[in-house]
Amino acid sequence: MGIEGFVTNARAGRLWAWRRLRLAAAFALLPVALAAQQPTVITGRVTSTAGTPLSGAQVTVPDLGLGATARGDGSYTVLIPAARVPTGPIRVTARLIGYQWTPF
Secondary structure, eight states: OOHHHHHHHHHHHHHHHHHHHHHHHHHHHHHHHHHHTOOEEEEEEOBOTTOOBOTTOEEEETTTTEEEEOOTTSEEEEEEOGGGOOSSOOOOEEEOTTOOOOOO
């Protein structure tokens, strides 16, 4: 093997090492990308002004078109898919027939 063959092999080795480095970097960043794709869970409890649980209340996140119904103890859970998690604050509303909405 002449010097040309040695230079060609050296270049191929450096190219292979560079590809392995990029692949290792991609795998190192993969957990960060997966962590950013986690869904968000909003939980709470709907009560009257007297503190009585309001079962059956409709809890919604109007900006996202998501919602849930409060359970017997007034608790609710709204799951926001990872792709729809907003970057800022959101508004959550609760409604039940016979009750008037009051901001807090």
